[in-house]
Amino acid sequence: MQTEIIIAGFGGQGILFAGQVLAYAAMDAGMEVTWFPSYGPEMRGGTANCTVILSDQEIGSPLVKHPQALIAMNAPSLDKFEPLVRPGGVVVVNASLAHRGIERTDVKGIEIPANHIAEELGDRRLANMVAVGAMLTLLPVLEMDQVKQALRDHLPERRRNLLEPNMRALDAGAAYAREHAVLSS
Amino acid sequence: MPKRELMKGNEAMAEAAIRAGVEAYFGYPITPQSELLEYMSRRMPQLGRVFLQAESEIAAINMAYGAACTGARVMSSSSGPGVSLMSEGLSYIIGTEVPFVLVDVMRGGPGLGNIAPSQGDYRQVSHAGGHGDTFPIVLAPASVQEAVDLIYQAFDLAEKYRTVVIVLADGSIGQMMEPVALPEYRPLPEKRPDWAVTGEPGRPRRRLTSLYLHPEDEEVVNLRLLKRWRQVEANEVRYRTYYLDDAEYIVVGFGMAGRVALSAVRMAREEGLKVGLFRPVSLRPFPTKELRRLAPKAKAMMVVEMNSGQMLDDVLAAVQGQTPVRFYGRMGGMVPFPDEVLEQIRLLVKEPPTLDEDPRERWIAHMEQMLTPAS
Numbered sequence: 001m002q003t004e005i006i007i008a009g010f011g012g013q014g015i016l017f018a019g020q021v022l023a024y025a026a027m028d029a030g031m032e033v034t035w036f037p038s039y040g041p042e043m044r045g046g047t048a049n050c051t052v053i054l055s056d057q058e059i060g061s062p063l064v065k066h067p068q069a070l071i072a073m074n075a076p077s078l079d080k081f082e083p084l085v086r087p088g089g090v091v092v093v094n095a096s097l098a099h100r101g102i103e104r105t106d107v108k109g110i111e112i113p114a115n116h117i118a119e120e121l122g123d124r125r126l127a128n129m130v131a132v133g134a135m136l137t138l139l140p141v142l143e144m145d146q147v148k149q150a151l152r153d154h155l156p157e158r159r160r161n162l163l164e165p166n167m168r169a170l171d172a173g174a175a176y177a178r179e180h181a182v183l184s185s
Numbered sequence: 186m187p188k189r190e191l192m193k194g195n196e197a198m199a200e201a202a203i204r205a206g207v208e209a210y211f212g213y214p215i216t217p218q219s220e221l222l223e224y225m226s227r228r229m230p231q232l233g234r235v236f237l238q239a240e241s242e243i244a245a246i247n248m249a250y251g252a253a254c255t256g257a258r259v260m261s262s263s264s265g266p267g268v269s270l271m272s273e274g275l276s277y278i279i280g281t282e283v284p285f286v287l288v289d290v291m292r293g294g295p296g297l298g299n300i301a302p303s304q305g306d307y308r309q310v311s312h313a314g315g316h317g318d319t320f321p322i323v324l325a326p327a328s329v330q331e332a333v334d335l336i337y338q339a340f341d342l343a344e345k346y347r348t349v350v351i352v353l354a355d356g357s358i359g360q361m362m363e364p365v366a367l368p369e370y371r372p373l374p375e376k377r378p379d380w381a382v383t384g385e386p387g388r389p390r391r392r393l394t395s396l397y398l399h400p401e402d403e404e405v406v407n408l409r410l411l412k413r414w415r416q417v418e419a420n421e422v423r424y425r426t427y428y429l430d431d432a433e434y435i436v437v438g439f440g441m442a443g444r445v446a447l448s449a450v451r452m453a454r455e456e457g458l459k460v461g462l463f464r465p466v467s468l469r470p471f472p473t474k475e476l477r478r479l480a481p482k483a484k485a486m487m488v489v490e491m492n493s494g495q496m497l498d499d500v501l502a503a504v505q506g507q508t509p510v511r512f513y514g515r516m517g518g519m520v521p522f523p524d525e526v527l528e529q530i531r532l533l534v535k536e537p538p539t540l541d542e543d544p545r546e547r548w549i550a551h552m553e554q555m556l557t558p559a560s
Binding site: 020023024027032033034035036037039058059060061062063064065066154 | 189191217300356357360361362363364444445446447448449450451520522523524
């Protein structure tokens with residue numbers, strides 16, 4: 001059983017970190033996992049994305065064309081990756097920055113104002129964890145507690161002050177998704 | 186399960202070398218390898234070991250050469266363009282018969298190319314690794330864990346055979362994160378080997394050189410290197426196989442291309458296609474005999490690489506026309522998706538190649554079609 005997640009957005013939105021949190025949680029849960037970043041010139045001020053694959057066996061390719069889930073944190077990411085999500089998969093869109101809603105009708109989708117929710121929590125930088133929380137509601141590939149434990153265990157020392165806010169952001173995203181998720185027909 | 190850490194390939198390779206007891210690192214930054222050098226710049230001084238960023242790759246390799254002659258455990262790392270600059274030094278090190286470990290984190294080329302993952306240096310290191318009659322050992326990891334394990338072994342191999350071991354990774358292995366179980370810290374060597382030049386007075390003079398002005402003398406060295414290489418060939422062939430037991434078709438790929446092929450082979454198996462994967466880990470010595478033994482059992486083989494078919498030539502030499510071989514590759518820093526390899530596996534089964542078919546012919550036509558903009 002293998003699950004592929006693409007997280008995409010602008011550089012500076014915590015895209016790569018969000019993927020790492022999932023990767024740490026998967027590793028600590030005893031799963032195989034790969035975290036593959038877009039790297040190189042495109043990262044500077046442009047788009048950033050990463051692919052996280054979770055599996056119960058040795059992982060082949062760390063990149064897939066058709067992921068099981070997408071977190072699109074901005075408009076270009078939605079345009080680029082929405083068409084590629086596997087039918088029956090999950091699409092989480094940051095409605096605060098997207099110019100449109102989800103067009104696919106064969107996926108579970110949630111349009112979540114992640115920046116708005118993050119600002120209400122006191123820090124716009126929490127939008128990434130809001131989106132991750134929403135994804136976990138639609139794609140329960142990891143327990144929320146496992147992801148929170150990963151934050152506790154692996155958040156760098158100098159970011160310790162952000163531990164509680166990050167966990168609140170996960171919960172806020174999950175709660176929003178439970179109320180607003182659009183399930184595929 | 187042993188405790189695992191989530192590490193980026195470049196940093197994990199550096200940590201593996203430190204745990205293997207590397208005493209001196211000389212290098213020069215180049216993407217997509219730089220995190221290895223950066224990690225070394227932090228950790229080596231903490232441990233009281235040598236880290237030195239040279240003014241160029243040429244300087245770095247020659248510093249490493251000198252340090253290796255003292256019997257120290259020495260390494261460097263670079264990417265294609267830097268490895269090109271190092272190749273003179275690599276040949277000197279091999280000719281002088283001193284151990285040295287080099288990591289090549291390949292990028293797109295030729296020329297300055299780009300920093301995306303590629304396997305374009307296969308021929309450069311496996312079939313050359315320096316001018317003259319040189320025999321470097323080349324090991325190709327397909328995961329962060331395998332990179333760690335191979336680097337840990339690389340120092341032993343370099344010392345056992347007094348030669349250069351090149352760990353041939355690519356930008357994807359360097360940049361991705363995976364869980365790794367790191368090996369134990371090994372103590373640094375207390376005694377220097379009996380060939381090392383250490384400046385110790387009172388014992389017979391030792392001399393290390395790659396300069397043999399008289400061809401008669403050089404030929405003696407050449408034969409010694411060749412005989413040692415035969416030992417390497419006998420003892421150090423490494424590969425992994427997947428789903429080969431009942432396989433009628435065999436995909437061959439190393440490193441990242443081998444991993445992508447593994448995904449494609451699994452997808453093909455779900456469709457009922459009897460396909461297996463052979464993944465060479467030692468590229469030199471190449472698992473020639475093993476592939477030769479497998480060839481008669483296969484209806485056809487397909488080589489998958491992230492280059493224009495460099496290992497393909499070694500596979501063809503191994504197979505000796507016992508089964509037809511087809512090729513599929515991406516170049517220039519492009520990484521194939523499993524779906525496109527799966528499509529090629531389906532075609533391999535549906536329209537198997539003949540022995541007369543040029544292995545690259547269909548692939549080139551496919552590439553031309555794929556890269557031509559739709560009008």
